[in-house]
Amino acid sequence: MTTADWMSIQIGWRNLWRNPRRTLIILTAIVIGIISMIVMSAFGRGMMEGMVRNSIDNLVGHIKIQNPLYRIDPAVDNRIDTVSEVADQISGLLPEDGRLVKRLRLDGVLSTSRDHVGVMVVGVQPELETGVSFIGRPLYKGTALDPDDTNGLLIGQALLERLGLEIGKKVVLMSQDSASEGRAKAFRIRGSYRTELRDTEKRYVFVNLHTFQDMIGAPDTATEIAVNLDLATTYQTGRIEELVNRINEQLDNENLAANGWRELLPAIAAYIDMFDVYMLIWFVVVFIAMGFGLANTVLMAVYERMREFGLQRALGVRATGIIKSVIIEVVLLLLIGMAVADFSSLFLVEVVFGSGIDLGSFGAGIEMWGISRVVYPVISLKDIFMANGVVILLGLLVGLYPALHAARFTPVETMRHL
Amino acid sequence: MAIIRVDSVSKVYHQGRVSFKALDNVALSIEKGEFVALAGPSGSGKTTLLNLIGGLDTPDEGEVYFDHKNLSEMNDSQRADLRLHHIGFVFQAYNLIPVLTAAENIDYILLLQKVEKSVRSLKVNAILQEVGLAEKATNRPDELSGGQQQRVAVARAIITDPQVVLADEPTANLDSKTGRKLLEMMKQMNRSKQVTFIFATHDPMVMEFADRLVSLQDGRIVSDTRK
Numbered sequence: 308m309t310t311a312d313w314m315s316i317q318i319g320w321r322n323l324w325r326n327p328r329r330t331l332i333i334l335t336a337i338v339i340g341i342i343s344m345i346v347m348s349a350f351g352r353g354m355m356e357g358m359v360r361n362s363i364d365n366l367v368g369h370i371k372i373q374n375p376l377y378r379i380d381p382a383v384d385n386r387i388d389t390v391s392e393v394a395d396q397i398s399g400l401l402p403e404d405g406r407l408v409k410r411l412r413l414d415g416v417l418s419t420s421r422d423h424v425g426v427m428v429v430g431v432q433p434e435l436e437t438g439v440s441f442i443g444r445p446l447y448k449g450t451a452l453d454p455d456d457t458n459g460l461l462i463g464q465a466l467l468e469r470l471g472l473e474i475g476k477k478v479v480l481m482s483q484d485s486a487s488e489g490r491a492k493a494f495r496i497r498g499s500y501r502t503e504l505r506d507t508e509k510r511y512v513f514v515n516l517h518t519f520q521d522m523i524g525a526p527d528t529a530t531e532i533a534v535n536l537d538l539a540t541t542y543q544t545g546r547i548e549e550l551v552n553r554i555n556e557q558l559d560n561e562n563l564a565a566n567g568w569r570e571l572l573p574a575i576a577a578y579i580d581m582f583d584v585y586m587l588i589w590f591v592v593v594f595i596a597m598g599f600g601l602a603n604t605v606l607m608a609v610y611e612r613m614r615e616f617g618l619q620r621a622l623g624v625r626a627t628g629i630i631k632s633v634i635i636e637v638v639l640l641l642l643i644g645m646a647v648a649d650f651s652s653l654f655l656v657e658v659v660f661g662s663g664i665d666l667g668s669f670g671a672g673i674e675m676w677g678i679s680r681v682v683y684p685v686i687s688l689k690d691i692f693m694a695n696g697v698v699i700l701l702g703l704l705v706g707l708y709p710a711l712h713a714a715r716f717t718p719v720e721t722m723r724h725l
Numbered sequence: 726m727a728i729i730r731v732d733s734v735s736k737v738y739h740q741g742r743v744s745f746k747a748l749d750n751v752a753l754s755i756e757k758g759e760f761v762a763l764a765g766p767s768g769s770g771k772t773t774l775l776n777l778i779g780g781l782d783t784p785d786e787g788e789v790y791f792d793h794k795n796l797s798e799m800n801d802s803q804r805a806d807l808r809l810h811h812i813g814f815v816f817q818a819y820n821l822i823p824v825l826t827a828a829e830n831i832d833y834i835l836l837l838q839k840v841e842k843s844v845r846s847l848k849v850n851a852i853l854q855e856v857g858l859a860e861k862a863t864n865r866p867d868e869l870s871g872g873q874q875q876r877v878a879v880a881r882a883i884i885t886d887p888q889v890v891l892a893d894e895p896t897a898n899l900d901s902k903t904g905r906k907l908l909e910m911m912k913q914m915n916r917s918k919q920v921t922f923i924f925a926t927h928d929p930m931v932m933e934f935a936d937r938l939v940s941l942q943d944g945r946i947v948s949d950t951r952k
């Protein structure tokens with residue numbers, strides 16, 4: 308930067324404060340605009356993050372290792388045999404924050420004295436599920452499954468109510484064994500769970516993994532291994548992909564494949580990818596609202612200073628120099644606005660809304676899309692860059708309009724009327 | 726050797742459907758070091774002629790040569806560069822950039838010329854001394870009197886050692902005492918630095934100071950006398 312540029316910045320800065328009221332008004336508009344961009348994106352991202360978390364929580368995990376055929380046909384034929392060996396090998400590949408669970412998940416029928424309902428029976432290691440899936444969370448009613456419990460069962464609260472059951476009652480589960488023969492076993496309901504989604508509560512019943520293995524006569528069997536990492540946000544897919552690749556490369560069992568949650572939940576992944584575009588559109592829309600004000604304000608300031616521009620031209624400043632000086636003013640205005648807005652947004656999101664926004668009764672209506680009732684806004688550096696980028700790029704574009712006007716003032720015209 | 730040559734120049738202004746011939750076949754030659762007054766009543770075309778000489782406007786007919794360079798063969802930027810490096814301007818009023826101090830207004834033109842910082846501050850201080858405004862260096866234009874503002878303008882016009890200074894009614898807004906002091910200062914610069922001065926004026930005092938008086942009427946030169 309040359310000294311002349313520095314002088315232009317100084318002139319621009321001083322010109323901004325010639326009419327402090329006007330400058331403050333347009334600055335306020337810019338600040339509010341950028342805050343609404345960033346806060347809305349944080350809110351939207353928080354909502355989406357909640358949705359992703361719920362989905363991952365819903366027995367998906369960050370990474371799942373299974374027989375690819377199981378994803379198409381979740382039948383006992385597509386199980387993982389000698390799962391302990393596989394799990395040990397994967398454990399060796401995990402980073403320090405990696406957690407691994409085995410699950411045996413098969414279709415089954417739950418029978419009471421009056422009803423039969425189709426359910427998904429999941430054999431789990433309840434003590435390991437904490438932080439991996441929803442079944443690791445505290446129950447709604449009753450007590451958790453003891454690892455040694457051979458006939459305990461956990462049921463969704465919605466199903467419990469639908470079947471008119473209570474904690475402590477007996478039910479019978481039926482499922483196919485490893486030879487596709489029907490097997491039945493009596494269980495006692497130990498507790499009920501709640502999830503964000505009612506459908507989940509009606510679908511899954513949980514028993515101890517070893518119990519389920521014994522029941523179908525396949526002692527060292529599972530249908531999936533789920534792995535979770537300690538991620539601040541689920542957008543950090545880099546580590547997941549890395550681990551997926553490592554597992555796929557090194558896993559001895561040819562029948563198995565590891566997938567990240569993005570592959571397991573393609574619809575949600577697609578939505579997330581679209582989200583950036585939605586946000587970009589939102590940013591541009593907000594900018595258009597404030598862009599008019601910006602162009603107008605700068606144009607006004609430029610017309611007030613017509614004579615000065617004419618004088619500068621007379622002194623030997625080229626048209627491009629005039630354009631530059633107006634653009635410098637616009638950029639200064641935008642930079643101040645961006646700085647104030649970025650800090651305010653961080654404060655709003657981290658401090659004011661830091662403990663989440665309860666959508667209340669409105670939240671009940673959108674639960675069906677897997678969106679949580681309480682939204683924790685997520686500030687993403689990407690959104691901040693994108694919002695600021697939109698503002699500065701479009702701001703420059705908008706600023707070009709008054710700048711070109713200023714460059715058109717000729718000394719002859721502007722100095723004529725004294 | 727003529728530093729300025731105006732060759733059969735005409736200038737027509739159009740306003741809507743009305744056109745007005747502000748200059749009509751004007752020819753004029755000005756030598757280096759002259760102190761010339763373009764005189765005439767209001768509307769006679771003085772400003773128009775000065776603007777053509779300074780390359781702020783282009784003639785409809787004829788040519789203007791500045792130091793043997795034909796101005797109409799230059800583009801906008803080239804004329805801007807010519808003004809920046811070879812011509813000083815003093816206008817009737819609003820000569821200064823309001824957000825800059827007296828010293829900065831003068832420094833500004835040196836900055837545009839990309840003169841080195843150490844040289845700049847020496848020159849600015851010297852010229853402020855010369856025009857008697859050393860103690861007003863950090864004042865903004867609105868803190869200066871009309872006469873002081875014009876002196877800053879003259880200082881800015883002269884600091885780049887231009888070949889020509891064009892002054893359009895520089896004394897019009899000044900009382901006669903202040904105007905005389907300003908003229909004396911310019912005359913002094915004309916003598917000491919051989920800078921050519923061209924005034925557009927209807928102020929008798931300027932005519933009195935001038936070595937040469939070119940009178941305009943209705944866009945024509947009606948007399949041209951050297952003292």
Ligand SMILES: Nc1ncnc2c1ncn2[C@@H]1O[C@H](COP(=O)(O)OP(=O)(O)O)[C@@H](O)[C@H]1O
Pocket residue numbers: 719720723738739740745746747765766767768769770771772773774925
């Ligand atoms: N930009 C312009 N448009 C139309 N008419 C103009 C313009 N500039 C000057 N004129 C007219 O040209 C004539 C000469 O103007 P000018 O050169 O300013 O005269 P002076 O400086 O001697 O008062 C005047 O009648 C003026 O009204």
Ligand SMILES: [Mg+2]
Pocket residue numbers: 771772773893925
């Ligand atoms: Mg005039």
